[in-house]
Amino acid sequence: MKTAIKSEKVSSKRKVNDAFIGKGKGKGKGTILIVKLLIHCISITPLVIIYMQAFTGHLLGDPVEQLIHFTGIGAFNLLLITLCVSPLAKKFGLHFLMKVRRLLGLYSFFYALLHLSNFLAFDLQFDGALFISEVIKRPYITVGMLAFMILTMLAITSHNQLKKKMGKQWQSLHNCSYFIVLLVSVHFYWSVKSELTSPLFYAGLTLLILLLRYKKLKNLISSRFSQ
Amino acid sequence: MLFKNFFKSALSESDVTDENIYRQRRELLTKMGYLGAGALVSGLSPYGHANWFSGDKKPNFVTSDLTYKAAENISGQLLTSEEKVTTHNNFYEFGSQKHQPFELSQQFKVNPWQLKVSGECDKPFTLDYDDLFKRFELEERIYRLRCVEAWSMVIPWQGFSLANLLKQASPNSKAKYVVFETLHDPEQMPGQANRRLGGGIQYPYTEGLRIDEAMNSLTLLSVGLYGKTLPPQNGAPIRLVVPWKYGFKSIKSIVSIKLVSSPPQTTWNQLAPQEYGFYANVNPMHDHPRWSQATERRITGNGLFAASRINTLPFNGYGEQVAHLYKGMDLHKYY
Numbered sequence: 001m002k003t004a005i006k007s008e009k010v011s012s013k014r015k016v017n018d019a020f021i022g023k024g025k026g027k028g029k030g031t032i033l034i035v036k037l038l039i040h041c042i043s044i045t046p047l048v049i050i051y052m053q054a055f056t057g058h059l060l061g062d063p064v065e066q067l068i069h070f071t072g073i074g075a076f077n078l079l080l081i082t083l084c085v086s087p088l089a090k091k092f093g094l095h096f097l098m099k100v101r102r103l104l105g106l107y108s109f110f111y112a113l114l115h116l117s118n119f120l121a122f123d124l125q126f127d128g129a130l131f132i133s134e135v136i137k138r139p140y141i142t143v144g145m146l147a148f149m150i151l152t153m154l155a156i157t158s159h160n161q162l163k164k165k166m167g168k169q170w171q172s173l174h175n176c177s178y179f180i181v182l183l184v185s186v187h188f189y190w191s192v193k194s195e196l197t198s199p200l201f202y203a204g205l206t207l208l209i210l211l212l213r214y215k216k217l218k219n220l221i222s223s224r225f226s227q
Numbered sequence: 228m229l230f231k232n233f234f235k236s237a238l239s240e241s242d243v244t245d246e247n248i249y250r251q252r253r254e255l256l257t258k259m260g261y262l263g264a265g266a267l268v269s270g271l272s273p274y275g276h277a278n279w280f281s282g283d284k285k286p287n288f289v290t291s292d293l294t295y296k297a298a299e300n301i302s303g304q305l306l307t308s309e310e311k312v313t314t315h316n317n318f319y320e321f322g323s324q325k326h327q328p329f330e331l332s333q334q335f336k337v338n339p340w341q342l343k344v345s346g347e348c349d350k351p352f353t354l355d356y357d358d359l360f361k362r363f364e365l366e367e368r369i370y371r372l373r374c375v376e377a378w379s380m381v382i383p384w385q386g387f388s389l390a391n392l393l394k395q396a397s398p399n400s401k402a403k404y405v406v407f408e409t410l411h412d413p414e415q416m417p418g419q420a421n422r423r424l425g426g427g428i429q430y431p432y433t434e435g436l437r438i439d440e441a442m443n444s445l446t447l448l449s450v451g452l453y454g455k456t457l458p459p460q461n462g463a464p465i466r467l468v469v470p471w472k473y474g475f476k477s478i479k480s481i482v483s484i485k486l487v488s489s490p491p492q493t494t495w496n497q498l499a500p501q502e503y504g505f506y507a508n509v510n511p512m513h514d515h516p517r518w519s520q521a522t523e524r525r526i527t528g529n530g531l532f533a534a535s536r537i538n539t540l541p542f543n544g545y546g547e548q549v550a551h552l553y554k555g556m557d558l559h560k561y562y
Contacts (some may be wrong), residue, residue, distance in 0.1 A: 061325030062378070067531075130521075194427045214417060
């Protein structure tokens with residue numbers, strides 16, 4: 001009796017996993033295509049608008065600061081959304097969402113790349129020596145840079161063929177996304193001059209998203225320490 | 228029914244609706260659509276677009292021409308455009324983002340105004356709005372403004388030496404420091420009413436100078452810029468300009484100047500003493516804990532490319548006039 005229940009559990013787990021890998025029936029290709037198109041539109045449109053305003057001198061205030069903040073917050077938002085995908089897929093059976101997770105993650109990387117480029121190009125005006133010394137000397141920039149470097153590795157290895165080649169290593173590398181989101185919330189908190197509402201709100205969201213994976217994280221950490 | 232009408236009607240909506248209402252609706256739709264899409268990605272902070280699509284635009288604050296003794300631009304440095312000076316501001320009373328002071332301050336009332344000069348002096352007095360422009364002869368000063376955030380501008384101010392005003396009060400021997408206070412009026416200053424908008428600093432904003440710094444001839448009380456009375460976002464009707472110190476020392480919309488005997492508490496210093504000192508002299512050798520002060524982004528106009536990265540000078544280039552004030556002081560200790 002007991003073993004029967006166990007095997008049932010295992011098979012249902014497998015089903016979920018199959019759906020995650022993309023073998024599940026779920027929604028058709030049409031839905032996925034529409035969701036992908038939506039993600040493209042929602043991610044690109046605000047960028048086009050803000051960069052056009054900045055380049056034409058129509059952005060009031062400090063265009064450099066606005067571009068840096070906009071792309072930074074955008075990258076953070078997209079990262080959090082990316083990390084919501086698998087809990088949503090599991091809780092509500094929206095398995096087709098797994099098919100758009102990589103796209104969301106890549107857009108988060110793209111925003112982060114723009115965030116860094118804005119800082120280097122428009123704020124520091126390509127002063128390479130200053131850039132390097134700021135990355136080393138300022139903890140909040142060090143943390144941000146570390147997050148960006150790990151995110152870059154995830155973006156590079158997001159390709160299907162590399163994923164196959166890497167086998168089990170791929171999953172352990174991509175588990176770093178939890179570490180990235182923690183680094184990013186610290187980066188945000190440290191970067192703020194006075195008002196702490198927004199960074200605290202984001203830190204709360206980050207913890208919530210990590211709490212959803214309590215068991216997984218606990219296993220990850222305990223396996224690390226037992227090795 | 229609705230759809231039938233929609234498809235069959237040969238008239239467009241604008242034909243049957245008053246043009247103004249039509250326009251307002253269109254603007255509202257654009258605003259909602261844009262914010263809808265933007266908010267998803269940019270989260271809580273819709274950086275800098277409200278003004279672009281705002282339908283109900285109230286008239287801007289009206290400034291008036293000033294009579295003053297004009298100055299030459301001796302340093303020959305390119306002036307920052309008037310548009311930039313009046314739309315890129317740090318004035319947390321009207322919002323902590325650079326574009327907000329312009330957007331949220333245009334209804335600010337500056338007349339009537341009272342500036343109280345008091346404390347350790349023999350002849351305390353109060354200036355009314357008209358006195359601000361009439362009591363002292365106005366002159367022009369073209370000064371570099373270096374923000375602690377590592378950007379800078381060059382601005383033609385109109386005003387008078389703080390020393391002239393202080394002398395009228397006849398400071399007594401106990402007067403060692405001068406404390407300045409910004410207006411506290413949460414009804415007019417939304418940043419004071421809302422902690423999130425106001426950046427979480429303590430109000431009223433308070434700044435201070437040592438008496439010799441206050442009496443230095445560079446220290447200016449400004450009532451205008453670019454030949455006109457100050458707009459609210461720049462500190463109307465009267466503000467301080469201390470060109471060798473970081474911008475946050477140059478307190479805006481002043482209602483009180485008080486002579487005191489002991490070092491005063493100042494707003495940013497209280498909030499983060501390890502980041503913002505009482506002296507706050509521009510010093511390329513002493514970094515802010517979170518960024519370098521060795522260089523600055525000089526802003527001259529609109530757009531991403533109207534700026535260049537230049538070296539920051541000790542005392543913002545005014546060392547000849549003020550370095551003696553700090554002789555023998557460890558500028559890393561008294562930053």
